[in-house]
Amino acid sequence: MSAKVESSVTLSNKREGEAPVEEYFFEGAEKLLELWFGSRNGRGGSLRLIPRFELDNMLDIAKCKVLQSAHTEFIDSYVLSESSLFVSERRLILKTCGSTRLLAALPTILQLAADYGGLDQVPFLAQRLILLRKQKKSVAS
Incomplete structure (x- = not known):
């Protein structure tokens, strides 16, 4: 017996030549x-090898964009329209607010x-979604 898992993202209103419109749950303000x-093989490269255009495409999915960037020997940092992105050799931190969709971008990341x-492994994943008290009540209802 197999169970079917339903996604929280539903495609609707697809028009020819246009990207589908998504209905998406609200992840919280912060x-x-x-x-x-x-x-797995103990080698691997660096997240910093991901080209900028790919990061931009991923951020499009999350519904934010890069406004400014800075790079050091150890980390690439990006000021986003909705907060910040930090990319180092083996870590990626995406902090956003507003109506961004972090979880939608996770498969692409x-x-x-x-x-x-x-x-090809994620030994640590931290996800924090902060819902306002009013939002928690409406989610629970």
């Missing part, structure tokens, strides 16, 4: 997604880490 990556960094 959100944090932190991932630490590794590889995992794929980019595998494709460009050779990183």
Whole structure:
């Protein structure tokens, strides 16, 4: 017997030549997604090898964009329209607020880490979604 899992994202109103409109649950006002990556073979590359255009595409899914960036020997940091993104060799931290969709971007983040960094394991994942008291009541109802 197999169970079918339903996604919280529903596609609707698809028009020819346009991206589908999504109905999406509200993740909360403040959100944090932190991932630490590794590889099964112990080698792997770096998340910093992910090209900027791929990061931009991932952030489009999350409904935010890069406004400014800064790079050091150890980390790439991005000021986003809805907060911040930090990318180091094996860690990615995406902190946002407002109506962004962090969880929608998670599959793309995992794929980019595998494709460009050779990183296929996530030994640590922290997700924090902060709902306002009023939002919690409406979610519970």
